[in-house]
Amino acid sequence: MQRSILSRRISVLFASPAFIFIALFLIYPFVSIIFISMTNRTLVGATAQNPDFVGLDNYIRLFEPSRWMNRGEMGFSLYITVQFVIGSALIGQAGLGLLIATLFQRRKGFIRELVFSLAVAVWIAPDVVVAFAWFAFLDPFDGTLNAILGALGLGQPDWLLKYPLLSIIFFNTWRGTAFSMLLFSSALSSIPPSYMETADVVGASTLQKLRDILLPLLRPYIATDLILITLWTFNTFTPFLLTGGGPAYRTELLSIYTYRTGLQFFEIGKGSAIAVIVMLINLVLASVYLISLRSRPLEQPSD
Amino acid sequence: MLHKSLRILGLGLLALVLASGVLVSAQEPVEITITGTASGAGFDWLATVVKPLCEAQLSDAGMPVTISPVEWVGSGDDFRQQVVLDLGVGQGGDILNLDGFWIPEFVEAGLVKPLREVAGDAVMEWDGWDQIPEGLKTILGFQGEIYGIASGTDARVIWYRADLFEQAGIDVPWTPTSWEDVLEAARTLKAAGVEWPLQLNAGTSMGEATTMQGYLMALLGAGQHIYDFETGKWIVRSQAILDTLNLYNDIYNIEELGSQRFQLAQNGRDLSFESFSQGNTAMLVEGDYFWRSIVVPGGNFGMDNRDEVVRFAPMPAEEPGMGYNGQDFVTISGGTGYSLNPNTAHPAEAWGVLACMFSQESLEGFNELQPRIRARVDVPVTGDTTMSAIATEILPLTTIRPPLPEYNRVSAEAQLMTERVVSGEMTPEAAMDAYATAVIDIVGEENTVDMMGS
Numbered sequence: 178m179q180r181s182i183l184s185r186r187i188s189v190l191f192a193s194p195a196f197i198f199i200a201l202f203l204i205y206p207f208v209s210i211i212f213i214s215m216t217n218r219t220l221v222g223a224t225a226q227n228p229d230f231v232g233l234d235n236y237i238r239l240f241e242p243s244r245w246m247n248r249g250e251m252g253f254s255l256y257i258t259v260q261f262v263i264g265s266a267l268i269g270q271a272g273l274g275l276l277i278a279t280l281f282q283r284r285k286g287f288i289r290e291l292v293f294s295l296a297v298a299v300w301i302a303p304d305v306v307v308a309f310a311w312f313a314f315l316d317p318f319d320g321t322l323n324a325i326l327g328a329l330g331l332g333q334p335d336w337l338l339k340y341p342l343l344s345i346i347f348f349n350t351w352r353g354t355a356f357s358m359l360l361f362s363s364a365l366s367s368i369p370p371s372y373m374e375t376a377d378v379v380g381a382s383t384l385q386k387l388r389d390i391l392l393p394l395l396r397p398y399i400a401t402d403l404i405l406i407t408l409w410t411f412n413t414f415t416p417f418l419l420t421g422g423g424p425a426y427r428t429e430l431l432s433i434y435t436y437r438t439g440l441q442f443f444e445i446g447k448g449s450a451i452a453v454i455v456m457l458i459n460l461v462l463a464s465v466y467l468i469s470l471r472s473r474p475l476e477q478p479s480d
Numbered sequence: 481m482l483h484k485s486l487r488i489l490g491l492g493l494l495a496l497v498l499a500s501g502v503l504v505s506a507q508e509p510v511e512i513t514i515t516g517t518a519s520g521a522g523f524d525w526l527a528t529v530v531k532p533l534c535e536a537q538l539s540d541a542g543m544p545v546t547i548s549p550v551e552w553v554g555s556g557d558d559f560r561q562q563v564v565l566d567l568g569v570g571q572g573g574d575i576l577n578l579d580g581f582w583i584p585e586f587v588e589a590g591l592v593k594p595l596r597e598v599a600g601d602a603v604m605e606w607d608g609w610d611q612i613p614e615g616l617k618t619i620l621g622f623q624g625e626i627y628g629i630a631s632g633t634d635a636r637v638i639w640y641r642a643d644l645f646e647q648a649g650i651d652v653p654w655t656p657t658s659w660e661d662v663l664e665a666a667r668t669l670k671a672a673g674v675e676w677p678l679q680l681n682a683g684t685s686m687g688e689a690t691t692m693q694g695y696l697m698a699l700l701g702a703g704q705h706i707y708d709f710e711t712g713k714w715i716v717r718s719q720a721i722l723d724t725l726n727l728y729n730d731i732y733n734i735e736e737l738g739s740q741r742f743q744l745a746q747n748g749r750d751l752s753f754e755s756f757s758q759g760n761t762a763m764l765v766e767g768d769y770f771w772r773s774i775v776v777p778g779g780n781f782g783m784d785n786r787d788e789v790v791r792f793a794p795m796p797a798e799e800p801g802m803g804y805n806g807q808d809f810v811t812i813s814g815g816t817g818y819s820l821n822p823n824t825a826h827p828a829e830a831w832g833v834l835a836c837m838f839s840q841e842s843l844e845g846f847n848e849l850q851p852r853i854r855a856r857v858d859v860p861v862t863g864d865t866t867m868s869a870i871a872t873e874i875l876p877l878t879t880i881r882p883p884l885p886e887y888n889r890v891s892a893e894a895q896l897m898t899e900r901v902v903s904g905e906m907t908p909e910a911a912m913d914a915y916a917t918a919v920i921d922i923v924g925e926e927n928t929v930d931m932m933g934s
Contacts, residue, residue: 220564221582222885225589238921247914248905249896317741338744423685424744425903441561442892 207456214449221443228446235450249426251451254434258411261346261430266410269350271403274357279391282365293358300355308418311348315419337420341428345416352415357402364398365391397469404466408459431455509535509544510826512833514818515573516552516559520773520780521850522577522631523551526837529845534836538829545829552577557687567591567821574824575834578628580619580815581688585885587622593822594625599831606835611856619815622883628819629838632853634767635811635874636697637792638662639775644762648672656796657808659701659727662763666737669762676739679752679764682728682898683743691891692812692881693765695898698724700810700879701797706894707882714890714923716916718931723798725901725908732902743902750780757781765795767814768870772850792866794874804879813878817855886923893918 214235218228239245245252277296281289299307314321315336323333336344368391376386392399414432422429422437429437435455439448514530517523526549538545550573552559560582566572568591578586586592596603609617612629620628642652648669656662662678669677681694696706702720707713715721731738739761742752753774755761764770775783775790783790795810797803803810818837824830836842843859846852851864853871861868881887897915900906906914920928 219589220568221585221589221591221888223588225568225591244917248900335741337746338741419746421685421746423746423899424683425899425905440565442889443564 210449210452210456213446214453216446218446219443220440220445224446225443231446235447236454238447239450239454249429249434251434251454253426254429254431257342257427257429258431260342261349261416262407262410264342264346265349266353266406267403269346270353270406270410271357271399273350273354274359274402275361275395275399277354277358278361278365281362283370293362296355296358299352304415304418307352308415311419315344338424341420341424345419345428348416348419349410349413353406353410357406360398360402361395364395368394400469401466404462404469408462408466411459411462412455509539509546510829511546511548512575512826512830513548513550513573514575514577514833515550516563516577517549518552518554521776521846523549524849525842525846529842529849530833530837533839533842533845534833537836537839538832541832543829543832545826545833547833555687564589564591567823570823572821572823574821574826574830575837576628576819576821577816578620578819579688580630580817581881581883581887583620583622583627584883585888587625587627588885591822592627592819594627595820595831595834596626598820598822598824599827602828602831602835608835608838608856611840611858612838613857616815616855620817620819628817629834630815630817630855632855633813633815633875634769635813635870635878636693636765636767636795637811637870637874638763638765638795639756639770639790639792640763641756641759641789642791643789644669644672644674644759648674648762653791653793655793657800658796659698659798661796663730663735663737666731666763667735670737674762675760676737676742676755677762678731678738679742679756679761680728680731680738681743681749681752681765682732682895682902683748684892684895684899685744685746686749687895688891689749690895690898692814693767694728695724695894696812696881697765697795697810698727700804700812701795701802703797703802703804705804705879705882706890707884707887708929709882711929713927713929714886714919716919716928716930717912721912721915722908725897725911728898728901729908733904740902743899753781757783768852768867771866772852776850792870794877807877809877811874811878813875813880889922890919893922 215230215232216228217224217231217234219225239251244250246256247253277292281292313319315323317323317333317335317338320336322336327333334340372390372394373386376390381389412432413430414436416428416430417433417436420428422433431451432455435448435451438451439445442448514526517526526547531547531549535545535547554562556579559577560579563572563576563578563582564586567586568589578592583592608629616630616633617626619630619633620626638656640654645652645654645665649672650665650668654665656665666677680698681690683690686694691706699706699720702723704715704718704720706715708715732740732743739752739755742748742755745751752761752764753770756764757775766774771786771790771792773779774781775786777784777786797808797810800808818834820827820830820834838855840856840858843854843856847854847859847862851862851867853861853867853875861871881891893915896918897911900911900914901908905911916928916930
């Protein structure tokens with residue numbers, strides 16, 4: 178029997194600042210948002226001062242089948258967000274990150290330093306600066322991209338108007354690849370060189386090495402990476418700076434939809450209902466992450 | 481002996497310090513901030529006329545203030561958002577530059593208070609009220625109370641470039657009498673090489689500028705308002721709405737007389753101004769703000785030859801006599817002004833500054849910077865024949881937005897409706913149906929009227 182150094186009462190005392198902090202800044206807002214989401218409260222007009230309790234009306238309206246998939250509604254926004262996450266996070270950032278990390282595996286030199294430095298610089302640059310740079314890059318008449326495409330005779334589309342979703346997917350891939358790249362790079366460097374050398378000796382092809390050695394060993398890292406960037410991409414707001422959610426709501430991610438409803442249209446009740454749904458989706462994603470972290474030791478190859 | 485004189489000296493010093501402290505605190509000016517004014521003549525007026533004049537005036541009156549005008553860099557809709565959030569938590573500048581049509585929903589939300597409630601009897605005793613016409617008092621008013629003092633009013637017209645018209649062989653001065661006349665001019669200009677001859681605002685990114693300068697200007701020409709003032713109902717489906725949407729469809733999709741890009745891009749309004757100033761657009765429906773602040777030499781898209789090439793024509797009805805109230809030509813007015821923040825820590829000083837801003841001397845100084853119809857009748861418009869012509873020819877035709885708290889949300893739906901048509905997402909019929917559903921949601925079915933009869 179080992180007695181704790183601190184009595185139970187003392188440990189509660191020591192933990193209380195953290196509990197109070199969490200209660201004040203996490204639990205209270207969470208509960209209050211759920212409460213507000215059941216009112217018709219607005220920030221302007223009569224319902225700003227005297228909101229009515231409307232139960233689940235806000236939720237019912239969000240999910241009303243007749244307009245659920247209209248532009249500027251919940252379903253459409255969710256659909257845009259899913260495409261954005263799959264395109265820019267799962268395929269774009271994770272794919273490109275894995276590619277760069279594999280290409281430069283166990284290499285040193287100027288090019289590797291250059292590529293890594295640029296990717297990280299892009300990742301840490303302030304949002305507004307990045308948005309301005311992309312406006313200059315994508316401008317249909319004077320932009321860098323169209324200057325290159327025009328010189329190659331490939332046409333000069335108006336990217337942000339004709340291909341808005343594709344534009345922000347490219348943008349977010351470019352913006353966030355560094356995280357996946359760094360994570361995979363350090364994971365790869367943890368694989369003992371002898372594995373690959375042995376494979377070379379027995380004459381394994383590149384595909385076999387990838388399938389039988391790299392992917393199984395990288396799997397837990399890939400899982401961590403995918404879940405984290407999915408969560409971040411799901412909640413990102415930066416594309417707003419490029420498109421404002423438009424044109425005609427075609428890039429209205431859930432974060433932008435929440436913002437527009439609550440803080441631009443001032444329907445804070447309905448906006449809170451959207452926020453609650455977004456929180457629930459996040460909760461599911463975070464649970465997947467936590468569960469996969471716990472089960473990670475089981476995924477490690479036993480031999 | 482030495483000891484004693486030191487003590488006296490010390491006491492003397494102490495007294496001096498205390499006395500000077502009292503004196504300083506009596507004269508310490510309080511800071512009054514004025515927020516929401518964008519760069520341009522309005523801000524120059526605050527910085528170069530109001531600040532020196534009113535600081536001196538209030539100092540003489542024993543209420544020393546430091547006036548800090550804070551420049552607003554953003555759109556009017558951005559400032560509305562800022563001010564709603566500020567006032568909602570009891571913050572914000574002492575004096576706020578508000579648009580009149582925000583007032584009803586702000587009042588109902590308890591965000592603003594009548595001037596006399598914020599600053600007391602001094603407001604009622606101000607001698608300036610006698611100089612301000614009733615119509616201007618109500619711009620920042622709601623249900624008989626006054627929430628601020630209007631800077632002035634405005635009116636909307638078609639601004640056109642006489643040089644491009646002459647090059648295309650259209651006689652100047654030009655007075656179209658129907659929508660077809662406007663479209664015909666646009667076709668001629670397009671054939672003569674003007675890339676995007678006509679600009680009629682559409683889409684959500686221009687915000688209220690779409691409703692006022694685009695949608696309502698066309699809708700009034702088709703004979704209707706957004707709201708029926710007689711029955712007190714919002715019109716959600718009608719032939720006039722459909723005609724308006726078909727006009728948009730014609731301009732931006734069928735004939736491509738205007739640039740779809742300007743309507744949909746984030747900075748589309750600026751792009752349209754730029755296009756006009758560079759001669760790629762020949763007709764642009766805007767308020768006199770365009771003349772005063774945009775194409776004025778030194779303005780954001782200033783034209784040194786403004787006075788020679790920029791003219792205006794009144795906006796015609798769809799057909800003569802078919803306009804709102806049976807008019808041949810239509811326009812609509814709004815107005816901005818300055819209001820007191822009910823949360824100000826210095827209401828007396830803030831009112832002192834506001835009253836001084838709208839003194840005769842101050843507004844005469846404003847008119848030297850920018851000739852315009854000012855709030856006071858004892859401050860005449862000087863030296864700008866275009867502004868005088870708008871006051872005498874256009875202003876008598878005008879109407880206003882319904883001063884109702886629901887207006888803004890309905891207006892946002894109207895903007896969305898135009899965007900759906902211009903972007904090609906929906907047909908005019910489908911866009912109108914979506915608009916009807918959304919407006920019924922906002923104001924309740926009993927407050928709407930469907931004039932399509934089905």
